[in-house]
Amino acid sequence: MRNIHRQLADWAVKKIESDYRNDVCLLLGHKTLALEKDADAVVFGFYIPATNRANGLARTFIIDGIGYDLFPVSWERIERMADVKDYNTTCLGDAEILWARNEDDRQRFISLQARLQANLRNPQYMHERGKKWLDTVAEIYQETLFEERLYKVREHAGHICDLLSIAVAFANLCYFPHGQTNQIQALSVMEKVPKDFIKLYRAIVTEPCPDAQKRLCYQLIRNTKAFFDALESPAEVCTFPDFSELATWYQELCYTWRRIYHWCDEGDPINAYIWCCMLQNEVNEWGTRFAINDIDIMSAYAANDLGDFRKRAEQVELGFRRAIEENGVTLDSYKTVAEFLETN
Secondary structure, three states: OHHHHHHHHHHHHHHHHHHOOOOEEEEEEOOOOOOOOOOOOOOEEEEEEOOHHHHHHOEEEEEOOEEEEEEEOOHHHHHHHHOOOOOOOHHHHOOEEEEEOOHHHHHHHHHHHHHHHHHHOOHHHHHHHHHHHHHHHHHHHHHHHOOOOHHHHHHHHHHHHHHHHHHHHHHOOOOOOOOOOOHHHHHHOOOOOOOOHHHHHHHHHHOOOHHHHHHHHHHHHHHHHHHHHHHOOHHHOOOOOOHHHHHHHHHHHHHHHHHHHHHHHOOOHHHHHHHHHHHHHHHHHHHHHOOOOOOOOHHHOOOOOOHHHHHHHHHHHHHHHHHHHHOOOOOOOOOOHHHHHHHO
16 A cells, blocks of 8 residues: 555656646645555645646546545635635645645745644634634524435534534634544544533434434534634623714614514514514624623513513613713704704
């Protein structure tokens, strides 16, 4: 096996030098995704093309039952790996240059490896990258909820475990050099892991019932989201908030409160509910920014009794108005249109 890999690496270099010298920037070796029994000191993996003609170098073939794939990866994708925006981070982080067209190409690749390492040392950046995978998993789970085919539910469940594991690794400023292999072992030695993450990962993979798998996936996603929420920087709350911004927001949104009061008075639970969903989202965001904690309106909703719901909306609105006024900002408010016209 070792002799085969060395021969194939030499073949790839000779092929480039004889037919594609000006069409290929780099030939890279990469072995961390290979099975341990198949890995070698030198394993050719992929190349970075300089021209479209380099597409002719791409090959897939089988030797003694083992598949090989020599494939192109663009500089643009390598840059995404450097910014931790590609699934296969290891293809940059653990690659070895086997051949370079020139020193500039070599140094460009090495600098991108350095950029990856710098990003891995940036907790805030890696936290945000981890949250991106959490968002992706939420989309996959939405599809899974409506999926009835057993094989697709199981496939989606596996993707959820894998991508959430990547998110957790990013929160720990690392990635999986061996891809999907032995993720649980790698997770078990990480400093920060969501509650019951490994237990749920195992349960999802071994659960035969698709509906139970869906419930377990939900719990794994929920725990991971709570994990990331707990790691959020308090810097998201304005240290010195400008309450004139909050006043401007309130002057725009106060009509939504009026709509809710109207539909409550009309005894229309559907319109009251839907409009308050929009308002609740806004209240969450702006309340967090300005350290206003009394923001829960929707918990008071009851379709058959809108009175308490209306009162709760009024209390939250009053809290925002009070916060604006107590911080020295006067709402741009008029009793009549004549007063407005006279003043403006």
